[in-house]
Amino acid sequence: xxxxxxxxxxxxxxxxxxxxxxxxxxxxxxxxxxxxxxxxxxxxxxxxxxxxxxxxxxxxxxxxxxxxxxxxxxxxxxxxxxxxxxxxxxxxxxxxxxxxxxxxxxxxxxx
Amino acid sequence: xxxxxxxxxxxxxxxxxxxxxxxxxxxxxxxxxxxxxxxxxxxxxxxxxxxxxxxxxxxxxxxxxxxxxxxxxxxxxxxxxxxxxxxxxxxxxxxxxxxxxxxxxxxxxxxx
Numbered sequence: 001x002x003x004x005x006x007x008x009x010x011x012x013x014x015x016x017x018x019x020x021x022x023x024x025x026x027x028x029x030x031x032x033x034x035x036x037x038x039x040x041x042x043x044x045x046x047x048x049x050x051x052x053x054x055x056x057x058x059x060x061x062x063x064x065x066x067x068x069x070x071x072x073x074x075x076x077x078x079x080x081x082x083x084x085x086x087x088x089x090x091x092x093x094x095x096x097x098x099x100x101x102x103x104x105x106x107x108x109x110x111x
Numbered sequence: 112x113x114x115x116x117x118x119x120x121x122x123x124x125x126x127x128x129x130x131x132x133x134x135x136x137x138x139x140x141x142x143x144x145x146x147x148x149x150x151x152x153x154x155x156x157x158x159x160x161x162x163x164x165x166x167x168x169x170x171x172x173x174x175x176x177x178x179x180x181x182x183x184x185x186x187x188x189x190x191x192x193x194x195x196x197x198x199x200x201x202x203x204x205x206x207x208x209x210x211x212x213x214x215x216x217x218x219x220x221x222x223x
Contacts, residue, residue, distance in 0.1 A: 004153065009151075034211065036214075041199075041216075041217065041219070042216050042217060043115075043117075043201055043203075043214030043215050043216050043217050044154075044201070044214050045214070046211060046212075046213075049211055089153070089154075099156070099212075100153070101153030101154040101155075102153050103151055103152050103153045104153070
């Protein structure tokens with residue numbers, strides 16, 4: 001069964017600090033992996049999308065890494081801001097109709 | 112101003128009633144999807160449509176129905192057969208089948 005597990009489930013950090021969110025998956029065959037940011041009560045918004053051949057991709061203060069051998073991805077947030085408070089969702093595609101969503105990491109940035 | 116619009120943002124339903132959630136997109140996307148989100152769980156696929164007048168059941172289609180009469184519109188009806196309808200519903204669209212999806216802002220449905 002295809003699964004995506006994210007850790008930690010929730011995280012509290014101080015403004016200005018860095019943090020790293022983890023995503024482990026058992027999806028096969030692998031097509032791509034995406035990270036979404038979801039503000040409370042809103043729809044998810046795409047941050048990055050990574051294919052099998054990509055190891056690192058950055059989007060401003062967000063940097064995603066992918067290790068296709070160990071089936072792990074991470075999302076690193078640098079110099080966090082209050083507006084980074086949200087849920088971060090890892091989504092893995094096996095191609096076709098198979099999108100598997102993680103349950104998300106809820107990040108709270110405090111002043 | 113292109114995008115995907117869901118309405119209403121909040122919806123209250125009495126037990127035994129059917130309700131319809133609206134989803135409209137002006138992105139010219141062929142594919143549209145409905146997901147359900149419950150606290151602490153990943154999004155689960157209810158229905159999807161890759162072309163007008165065609166749609167397929169997702170993982171949790173029981174108690175739901177959809178139509179795709181126009182490319183821009185993909186309404187979801189939550190029927191009285193859905194035993195636990197209280198949830199956050201997200202509509203999404205993409206250029207092709209299960210490519211990068213763009214999400215609406217969601218509808219929070221509560222049964223009262």
